[in-house]
Amino acid sequence: MDKSPPLSMAPAEGVPLYQQVANELIAAIRAGTYPVGSLLPTENELCDRFAVSRYTVREALRQLTKLGLVSRRQGSGTQVAAAAPAPAYSQSMRSLSELFQYAQETVYTIDRVDRVTADEELAFVLGGRPGRAWLRLEGVRRGRDGRPICRTLVYVHPDYAAIEAEVRGHHGPIYQLIEARCGVTVREVRQEIAAEPMGREVAERLGQKPGACALRIVRRYVGDNDKPVEVSINHHPAEGFSYTMRLKREELG
Amino acid sequence: MDKSPPLSMAPAEGVPLYQQVANELIAAIRAGTYPVGSLLPTENELCDRFAVSRYTVREALRQLTKLGLVSRRQGSGTQVAAAAPAPAYSQSMRSLSELFQYAQETVYTIDRVDRVTADEELAFVLGGRPGRAWLRLEGVRRGRDGRPICRTLVYVHPDYAAIEAEVRGHHGPIYQLIEARCGVTVREVRQEIAAEPMGREVAERLGQKPGACALRIVRRYVGDNDKPVEVSINHHPAEGFSYTMRLKREELG
């Protein structure tokens, strides 16, 4: 039952002990010695096995926890959660405002605010139930030269429609107004990007011809338990607008 | 110079000491007591001030480090890196293959492999110098029904063009072949999404009419020191293809 040989200090000059212990444990997990779901040896067992202090073992296990390989429970033990380290590439942003990607100052004008009862089709798009009355905001965003760069339709979940009185005076993203006024936290945003020829109404708003190419971005803001909070449907003229993102590789450790 | 009063144990029953110390330090940073760029008191000073052990101070500072509020340097001290916690929303993926977003089995056919010398304009697009010969791969990806869903142009940096002999036999993403054969690590991917009417050649490959709407996705894979590794230019017909992403809110602590 000796699953890991005692640590040899020689081959890893300058590498902290805890990292060496961690490396050995990672290798053992990867090799299947400790399958996903099983328990690692206890801290005390690892102390004996590697001839190191409990502090060192705990630091090593902290590394493994950080990598998402194990989960630790007081009184229970250290369970293998995954056989390989956590996600490799990621994109982060400090605020969802960075989603909007307007390179310059823009002006947003709300053209219409009303309530719309969702039929089957719209309810499907919005992720709600048919028959409910969503708050709807229609507007256009313009660049400094006054050219329209985005036509938006924002739908606010019926439970949060009380923000209606404030939307015209609000200058930030709608989801933030909902968060502030209704005590909601947007847990996730799902964004869908596609190209499509413009319908007549959109074309008209953007000063384009019907059938011209548009980039359509649908954003669904959801709160706890995947409850829809807001859905915005945005159309950008193809010319002069593109959506960029950067994914960086996460370094291990 | 007493910037934080000694810790009072009473008001935070059940909260570990180190978390209480961390909370106080976070509050002080937020309040501007320690501006971004300045040094926090030393570990020993914090031990005296909070009347706790060095272990407890270090655990507290580990919390702050984890939040991205401070950076620590042996011999130097603990510097305030930010006044507010780290990025709030993120998207992660285990592999860049998840970027490709083909919902079903697809078949990729390479139609042409050649070398193209980049002129000023192409060099700008590719992020390299004019005059160099990039390896170019042109192909079409089809769904199970044989309908073309993506026309791709892949440009491989001249330094890695040696993969040419293997590309036709390779069934995964090109960047992975480059990584495996040339000892390169893709550090970041920059992706740019836009809508545009199809040119004649693209339309032909996708079985569409010139001028039909397409979603264009340009991906730039870069390695160390921002060196370009691969650039792929993909055109999808508007109909039936959309690009989705999910951003999740990161919980603090």
Next chain:
DNA sequence: TCGTAAAATATGTCCGGACAAATTTTCCAC
């Protein structure tokens, strides 16, 4: 055999100490 309480086990918190390594400050010579 089942349920409950007690005991044992395993991780979490916290203390004190020592030595190592990296950085900053001080001191001295030119």
Next chain:
DNA sequence: GTGGAAAATTTGTCCGGACATATTTTACGA
């Protein structure tokens, strides 16, 4: 005044120990 070496300082690693808390196992009684 400047440069280099030595000393001091600050964080990083590692040890040992103790107590607390959460979970699991064992023992006992009905």
